[in-house]
Amino acid sequence: xxxxxTKLGRYIGNSWIINDLSFEVKKGECLALLGPSGxxxxxxxxxxxxxxxxxxxxxxxxxxxxxxxxxxERRISMVFQxxxxxxxxxxxxxxxxxxxxxGASDSEITRRVTSTLALMQIQDLAHRKPSExxxxxxQRVALARALLRDPLVYLLDEPMSNLDAQLREELRPELRRxxxxxxxxxxxxxxxxxxxxxMATKIAVLNNGKLEQIGTSKELYKTPNSxxxxxxxxxxxxxxxxxxxxxxxxxxxxxxxxxETGISGKLIYTEWQGDKQxxxxxxxxxxxxxxxxxxxxxxxxxHLSWSKGKEHHFDKNTGCRINPQ
Amino acid sequence: xxxxxxxxxxxLLVIVFLLPLFRYSWLSIHASSVITGLEVIPNNGANWFRLxxxxxxxTDYMQTLRFAVSSVSVELxxxxxxxxxxxxxxxxxxxxRALTLLPWALPTTVMALGWRWIFNTPYGPIEQIFKFLKLxxxxxxxxxxxxxxxxxIGDVWKTTPFIALIILAGLQTIPDDLYEAFRLEGxxxxxxxxRITLPLLKPxxxxxxxxxxxxxxxxxxxxxxxxxxxPAGSTESVALYSYLNAMRYLDFGYSSTIMIASFILLMxxxxxxxxxxxxxxxxxxxxxx
Numbered sequence: 001x002x003x004x005x006t007k008l009g010r011y012i013g014n015s016w017i018i019n020d021l022s023f024e025v026k027k028g029e030c031l032a033l034l035g036p037s038g039x040x041x042x043x044x045x046x047x048x049x050x051x052x053x054x055x056x057x058x059x060x061x062x063x064x065x066x067x068x069x070x071x072x073e074r075r076i077s078m079v080f081q082x083x084x085x086x087x088x089x090x091x092x093x094x095x096x097x098x099x100x101x102x103g104a105s106d107s108e109i110t111r112r113v114t115s116t117l118a119l120m121q122i123q124d125l126a127h128r129k130p131s132e133x134x135x136x137x138x139q140r141v142a143l144a145r146a147l148l149r150d151p152l153v154y155l156l157d158e159p160m161s162n163l164d165a166q167l168r169e170e171l172r173p174e175l176r177r178x179x180x181x182x183x184x185x186x187x188x189x190x191x192x193x194x195x196x197x198x199m200a201t202k203i204a205v206l207n208n209g210k211l212e213q214i215g216t217s218k219e220l221y222k223t224p225n226s227x228x229x230x231x232x233x234x235x236x237x238x239x240x241x242x243x244x245x246x247x248x249x250x251x252x253x254x255x256x257x258x259x260e261t262g263i264s265g266k267l268i269y270t271e272w273q274g275d276k277q278x279x280x281x282x283x284x285x286x287x288x289x290x291x292x293x294x295x296x297x298x299x300x301x302x303h304l305s306w307s308k309g310k311e312h313h314f315d316k317n318t319g320c321r322i323n324p325q
Numbered sequence: 326x327x328x329x330x331x332x333x334x335x336x337l338l339v340i341v342f343l344l345p346l347f348r349y350s351w352l353s354i355h356a357s358s359v360i361t362g363l364e365v366i367p368n369n370g371a372n373w374f375r376l377x378x379x380x381x382x383x384t385d386y387m388q389t390l391r392f393a394v395s396s397v398s399v400e401l402x403x404x405x406x407x408x409x410x411x412x413x414x415x416x417x418x419x420x421x422r423a424l425t426l427l428p429w430a431l432p433t434t435v436m437a438l439g440w441r442w443i444f445n446t447p448y449g450p451i452e453q454i455f456k457f458l459k460l461x462x463x464x465x466x467x468x469x470x471x472x473x474x475x476x477x478i479g480d481v482w483k484t485t486p487f488i489a490l491i492i493l494a495g496l497q498t499i500p501d502d503l504y505e506a507f508r509l510e511g512x513x514x515x516x517x518x519x520r521i522t523l524p525l526l527k528p529x530x531x532x533x534x535x536x537x538x539x540x541x542x543x544x545x546x547x548x549x550x551x552x553x554x555x556p557a558g559s560t561e562s563v564a565l566y567s568y569l570n571a572m573r574y575l576d577f578g579y580s581s582t583i584m585i586a587s588f589i590l591l592m593x594x595x596x597x598x599x600x601x602x603x604x605x606x607x608x609x610x611x612x613x614x
Contacts, residue, residue, distance in 0.1 A: 072512075080505070
């Protein structure tokens with residue numbers, strides 16, 4: 001099963017909120033749409049789901065053009081950020097409502113709801129209302145509803161952003177176990193790069209409705225295509241040094257090391273991060289962030305260096321990557 | 326100590342609600358009329374015996390019930406439709422909302438007078454339209470079988486906006502996500518209305534219906550101005566009858582009895598209504614799991 005978007009665009013008001021977006025998600029792949037708020041990642045999801053109509057471009061599921069097909073016929077499961085559970089229905093009611101309106105038989109409804117409840121281990125919650133559930137439980141119910149749909153494509157819109165950090169980490173492996181082993185392509189919207197790296201096989205970075213770069217998290221980290229991607233991927237943020245020879249120089253904080261020969265810098269800020277510490281130096285080329293071992297006692301002024309191979313160059317005008325000759 | 330803070334509210338409630346209630350209850354078991362020289366004399370519940378055998382009271386009660394039930398149900402249906410319309414992206418939303426609310430802001434006597442003229446024979450516009458269409462004109466205000474419908478029309482016109490506003494507030498609490506999730510599952514707009522909108526509006530509908538039912542049951546000014554209870558008493562409401570007893574026949578004792586009786590009957594109607602709404606699940610959907 002595959003999901004393909006070709007030159008997808010959506011025009012609202014007087015601007016393209018999504019423009020020329022093309023990508024392919026293959027069988028069993030999970031693509032994370034990553035970007036700052038307002039970059040068009042949720043809008044993309046809505047276009048795939050069929051909740052909005054694209055102004056141009058096409059969407060294909062299993063090589064079939066579904067651009068003008070109704071949402072239900074696309075057979076898509078979407079997990080909403082708010083979970084979108086029906087507050088007046090019990091958990092079982094929330095699971096069964098779709099089957100009911102699509103005219104499934106009573107025995108089939110009972111069978112599938114029971115098995116999905118068992119799979120998610122939420123049999124005890126079957127008769128509770130969403131208001132009587134915790135955040136984590138609601139999320140499970142939302143996932144259960146998505147699973148029950150038996151879709152061709154899974155769409156997840158920031159499914160964990162309403163949970164606290166600890167719960168989120170606990171749920172990640174489970175989410176992968178339940179959904180990610182399947183045949184279906186998955187599109188996962190998030191603004192959290194940690195989550196994107198943990199969940200996705202590929203990451204697409206969006207900015208202003210345009211695709212900046214698509215690739216594995218390693219590719220995005222090692223060879224960012226643009227200044228935007230370089231800035232967006234990797235924490236602490238990459239150092240961008242003022243332009244020389246028509247190009248910005250980018251160097252990651254973790255690639256900087258102490259050396260006698262490097263440029264001199266004055267320590268102005270220290271942030272303790274457990275095993276690591278983030279240091280900020282004031283240097284002749286501006287402020288430099290550096291990540292180093294947490295055990296080192298850093299003197300107030302020192303010399304910093306990095307290897308040529310770790311440098312990233314970006315065009316001063318376009319922000320595009322310049323590969324070294 | 327903290328209870329002191331609720332004193333103003335409690336005081337107001339006692340003054341405008343409890344005191345009159347007790348006073349009328351007390352008066353309802355006494356004779357106090359022009360015959361007793363407006364003295365209050367105990368009469369062993371004679372008022373209540375009179376009430377049970379008073380055909381005019383029971384006719385009025387049924388007429389009031391007919392008026393209340395039909396106007397509130399028509400209002401509710403219209404209000405839901407209007408609220409659904411207003412909840413959509415309407416151009417110049419605020420202006421439309423303000424216009425919708427206008428009838429409600431108008432004093433009842435003024436608008437009742439207006440309706441009386443609209444239904445007037447032979448000068449009212451309805452009559453003119455009938456004439457223009459070369460139809461047999463019906464004089465709705467002087468037909469004992471139809472006059473009550475004109476009062477329902479007047480009431481619907483005036484108070485539909487009020488219910489629409491409550492329903493609109495309810496609609497705005499329903500997140501769009503729910504409709505989208507429902508759509509992805511294959512739900513049609515009509516199904517969405519019956520399976521999502523209506524169940525989630527239930528608390529708002531309950532409030533609106535109970536509130537309006539109580540109000541419609543005590544209808545006085547609209548009927549007094551539009552028909553005066555006529556023709557042949559066919560639109561007379563319980564409140565109007567009670568008013569006539571007190572102000573025309575100067576029988577305060579019996580007037581109070583009517584008041585208290587209608588109060589009890591209204592409470593009963595409200596409980597029945599509440600019960601129906603809260604057990605309405607089966608009316609809307611068959612839920613198995």
